[in-house]
Amino acid sequence: MTAQPELARIAFADLARHGDRPAVYTPDGVLSYRELASLVDHVAARLGTGRRLVVLAARNDLDSLVGYLAALSAGHPLLLAPADKPDALASLMDAYDPDVLLRPGDGGGIPLLEERRRGTRHELHPELALLLSTSGSTGSPKLVRLSQANLTANAEAIAEYLHIGPEDRAATTLPLHYCYGLSVINSHLVRGAGLVLTDLSVVDPCFWDLFRERRATSFAAVPYTFDLLERVGFAGKDLPHLRYVTQAGGRLAPEKVRFWAETGQRRGWDLFVMYGATEATARMAYLPPDLAVDHPESIGVPVPGGTFRIEPVEDLADGELVYTGPNVMLGYAEQPADLALGREIHELRTGDLARQHPNGLYQVAGRRSRFVKIVGLRVDLGQVEKIFAEMGITAAAAGSDDGLVVAVEGDHDGGMLAKTLAGAIGLPRAAVVIHPVEALPRLATGKVDYPAVLLLAVGAASAAPAPAPAAAAARTAAPAGAAEGPAPAGPAAAGTDIRRIFMDALECSSVADGDTFVSLDGDSLSYVAVSVRLEQVLGQLPPDWHLIPVQELERRRKPKRRRIVSFLETSIVVRAAAIVCIVATHVELFMFQTAHLLFAVAGYNFARFQLAEARRPRLRRQLRGAARIVVPSVAFIALAYLLTDHYTVANIFLLNAMVGPQEVTTQWHFWFVELLVYILLAMAALMAVPWVDRWERRAPFAFALGLVAIALLARYDIVDPGLPKPPPVFWIFALGWALARARTHLHRLTVSAITLLTLPGFFNSTVREATVAAGILLLVWVPALPVPAVLRKVTGWLAAASLYIYLTHWLVYPVLLPINPVLAVAGSLVLGVGYWALCRWLPGAAAGAWARRGAALRRTPGSSAARNAS
Template sequence: MIPAPPLACPDTGHDLGPATFAGSLARHGDRPAVLTGSASLSYRELADLVDAAADRLGPVRRLVLLAAQNDLDSLVAYLAALSSGHPLILVPADKPGSVDSIAAAYRPDVILRSGDGAGRPAVEEVRPGTSHVLHPDLALLLSTSGSTGSPKLVRLSYANLQSNAESIAEYLGIRSEDRAATTLPMSYCYGLSVINSHLARGAALVLTDLSVVDPCFWDLFAARGATSFAAVPYTFELLDRVGFTGMDLPHLRYVTQAGGRLAPEQVREFSRLGRRRGWDLFVMYGATEATARMAYLPPELAETAPETIGIPVPGGSFRIDPVPGLDDGELVYSGPNVMLGYAESPDDLSAGRTLTELRTGDLARQHPAGIYEIVGRRSRFVKVVGLRVDLGQVEQVLSGLGVAGACTGSDDGLVVAVEGDHDERLLGKVLAQSLGLPRPSVDVHGVEHLPRLGSGKVDYPAILELAATRAAPAPTFDAPASAPDEGPADVRKIFAEQLEHDDVTDDSTFVTLGGDSLSYVAVSVRLEKALGNLPPDWHVRTVRELMNPELTNPGKPPQQRRRRFFAPLETGIVLRALAIVFIVSTHVGLFSWQGTAHVLMAVAGFNFARFQLTGERLPRLRRQLRSLGRVVVPSVLFIGAAYLLTDRYSLANVLLLNAIIGPEEVTTQWHFWFVEVLVYILAAAAALLAVPWADRAERRFPWAFPLVLTGVGLLERFELVDPEVPNTGPVLWLFALGWAVARSQGLARRLAVTAITVLTVPGFFDNPNREATLVVGVLLLIWLPSIPVPARLHRFVGLLAASSLYAYLTHWLVYPMLVDISPALAVAASLAAGVVYWALSMRVMAALRRWKRTLPGERRQDDCPRQAPGRDRGSWWPGLGLPSRRW
């Protein structure tokens, strides 16, 4: 072990200078310091980059803010600030809202960001010199609240950083030959401690921001001979998914775990795996307030005492103080890594040490062997109907039942989130009985995945938001005022107004005028009001045909065509309206009815086949791209606004790329997964059909073609292939199935797609209710062209269906502001916001189309050639005119 240098002056107690691991890099010479997928940097080269960056910060000690990510620029910036004595605030770069919030609260003198990727961070000098009084010991400020942008920061000294780096390096036995992969953000104290402890020993960092579920991470891990990686509890769930147990990693020496409690059975499991494979598992315990680590469990104890945190780190010590009214006491830590104190404003940056020990808030007991066990959290107690409830104990009860869950709450009751398919009522009853609580005080919610912060820890505030006011009344809506009755002569006018075309002729059809699924609802509702009935294939009927009374009301003279209380409304429209109501209501907590988003994916495929697959290859490709733009543009604009206004989303969301490059854990960044995946599928379908041979195959085999795509999607559905897009579900199968439904004319074909639906959906969610919803939704598309709906509600249902995409976008920002007042109000406001955004978008797009037509040389006619009147557009075999039968 390399002896640590003196850390503090014996007379004043102040640090003697910057942390040695950051200021003495060159002493390790030509040893590798940083390894990436394409480059290797020695300690001498790293020191040169750090010195150059330090020179740019200037000689005056200033407050620096670093928007950090796991790249060379951020590493150099971090080390430059530490080595030159500038106090540094670390904030995650992928949370611009947090960066802006902290910058506004603390007014840094300099802001550093990643630059060209070559170790030259971008420097934004807010002011020359400094406007702050900075304590000489102050080295680093870190948030304890994840990436929320809270102004409460932990003040760490140079001695804190150096002592904890040395302590960790000692008990892990880090040596200069080691190479640690950066699996955690450097803005997170655990991830930063990996960097500090390895630099303290002259070891190398395999610098990457790849996730452990990315095969490229393991390729890099093996290629660079990495010897360790750090994990939080959620990481171990991800390791199970990627087949970690079967990987050949000959250089792996140890795996570390912190960031929350790992279930004892998992500790045992991975400890035994490590013993078989030749690596050690170090379970650790720590906090930002202790720089990083306070305790570790020696690997040899992992199987015999997996429920414990082990022993204090070198240089640290514990004691347990009694807590009145409790059998177990509070764990108190002492050591050179205990923070200086908290900062909540710039005025706190001049303060020195305000505490010498850390009251952890954890309840603990010491075993006879000298190891410590955490048994609860002092702050995680609530008092329900006079009974003191340990929320951590509730989670242990769930774990004992084999249920992955998390619990939070208040004195009003418990809010429990559980993963997977469980009977929520029965589980609530079991918990209530085991805790001695009234049944209504335990509110259990089933979730697909527990919400987590960027650090991988459970997001308890998000779980608390699951709670809904049970007494909230169901929303009521008044039907909008009816427009004046329209007659058959207004068909041309309806097309002109709704599709923004001023050249509608008797031979025009909805499709040839550029109609798509977004405009289909509004047109069909107005046509039904005007005509009283619509044929199933009205969208490919000419204006002349639609104005023929014998087509819309066969065999009835005009005076007998009376409006009924119930009138048929197309099934796809009804499903879209119901789905958006169910989706928003489920997210708000008004009621829970899952599965309708996947029904919408089948409806999307159904509508794609109906509206986007007519005409010649190039004209219909242009139409497909225009339709795709009508989804992408309003989505990007709204998500961009949400990105600027909140810290819930990232640039990947704005670019609709989160499903590809976003975090694996389910966070707010996954809110728009449906839109992203729908865009991917629509773009892929357009690209496929742009290929001449695929276009010919689709035309010749219009039913078999989507069935083949359904088969391809089923490979993903049954996990025979992995597209590596987590948390989205295999939805290509459903889109293609909806496409096939639209092409299924005739009893035999309808029976075939029915069989495919019934055979492939069960087991998809491991939730019978969700699966039943999906099956019923698809079967309605297959067998019911329309559904009777009160005539007075047609326009209202149509409005909900037409604005469904927009409501899906807007509700994520609307309902959190109102859900505490009334879930019903939150649902109504979310739907209303979607309607407003839809109406605004329609007006803007219409104005753009009108402007475009005024440009010189702009064609006024649609690219798609008109079909001759009288051609049977229900034919499933193009060119032969074979009539289709409607069952």
């Protein structure tokens, strides 16, 4: 027995200090911090004060949460294991012989306690608090030893960069026994935030019902989660309280990072891409969400309190990433005697090859060792081969983020071996593929050719599926002379296809009419595999297909058709249509004046994208957003000033609206950009005021209506805004802000009523007022609009480039108009999109040139850079 540790260092275990704040939300009720603390104290008292080794068979329920916190608060070193994997639990029990076993009970918050001995037979180091399998994997006997200081430091760091506050509520989408899932719990408890405790999958509609009902503000995801989210239509879900989504547990492809980051920008939430390992108590780096679109390949910057260095690796361009910080583990444990050890390491060699870019961001380029991460679990490929060796089978294991591929020599039952291996290492069955081969593929040197092993899965996927046994038997029994041909394409054939898909993917011997994907124990990986194959048979699947009986799916079979219409978010379509109308109006091809509608869109997007973070990071983000408008505008207007005599120096510095002439001249061409910049800067300054920030967060819709009311004073000439010419436009911007904050039917009716009451008479043009009103009402009531599939990309380009088209068209259309007005409009749109593309390309090109210059300097003998690197 060892001395009691200093428990105060586990900050998130001090629950009572948060009083009656809501701590845990379940489908059945809400538990306050005071009530949670009472349950924890009760279980802690049963565990006793003498330190013992405790194993918790955990799942995402109140009993497990209370057991976890009770062990930590009482100072007992805790080993977490999955409750739903009895083989893994038994293996840990045999290896470490714990003194106490905690299991989930009836869900009332009191776990079942099995006391295996009164005291302890282990020597436990005073700092030891938690034992976790490496990165959630049970494929290796090695455990990570974490201290009280590790847990607190990482929880505080995560809470800091995610800006977690008492009003936040995280849904538990990941297992408690997995370090990523556990970090969500710790980081919220340390700030007195709430947990929406559930074991429901994101593919279950009940999860999203609970998410909305409990007003959850975040959830965590591993790469495969995003495939599931795409299939359930997450991008279109109305989740008014969602603030951010985090991603870790393996590399998410850069194109997917960019897609989901852009989706979050449109829908009003942030994507935090994160990097870490169990050895660092979960988290080492994060990518600030405002950088995700432009740098989707990056892991970002170190978490608060941590630092990186890159150690050169012989014969490799990239070095090994080494992390230092207060969250670095004490060391590993491979046997009970190791539990007495103290700190053995002070920095973590990640095994990842990395580089640092000139902008300070880090990028992982590959791995040094033979570990792969699959659905967030790190799998030791050497351990996999050892498992087969113990069975007397020669095997070679390879893998990627997509799954594990094992080649085995000899005539074996691949399905049975895959099922056995999946259970042994804790992976979903659908993530494991076994290939019996006559001999393992080898290189000329005699070493195993692991890339060839990995390609076995590719070959199998591209090969035609083998005929079903019943079909083969039918052909064998066919009378002589009978013609062979395709099976009839009627309902019976469809049914056979659908049932065979379920049987193959879920390893079922039979599928009954009433069976569903869920009732057949489908998991997150098999969900994607089954849905992809079902789409080939059924066409587009309903969102809840996994809950629909097989018999009903068979009745829904429809011939596949090429989609001719797709849907885009309304604000995107409105922006694209508005800029086309602006150019066409100036060319006088047709008259639909829509510039003011873009102010409503700007306010709508400002409220969705610029108000989610804490005050200081939000101010930086708002100023960066304004800079993205100012820099390309100033650059182009300066060029226009040099090429023409239409503009003045005041135009270059966006000051014409303040000092320009009263009469309308060419100097007023850029009035829209100037007023938009003024508004954005004024709003950034306003929201930097602490009490204003608090008011907006507490009552977002009421705050927006207050802005509309104040702005209407200028609309009705009660207050003079002091600008020489343009009519007041801030009230339209504020109206867009209000519609972004409209969460209920009554809110939307209110915004609609204000629109219809205040627009008439503003322009002295009924058509113009009706056009702007129609655009605003579309934003209020219609979340997405149909667009011909062939125009989907073009619409997106026009919307994204609307500012650039507005800037450039003043110089383009006068040149082309004498030739043809349609050509003038088209040319203006194309040149504007081109300028937008150029502005997007230039920062990356400049950063790449800077990086190449830095690399060249480092390679130059005798240079200062080379000396500093040595």
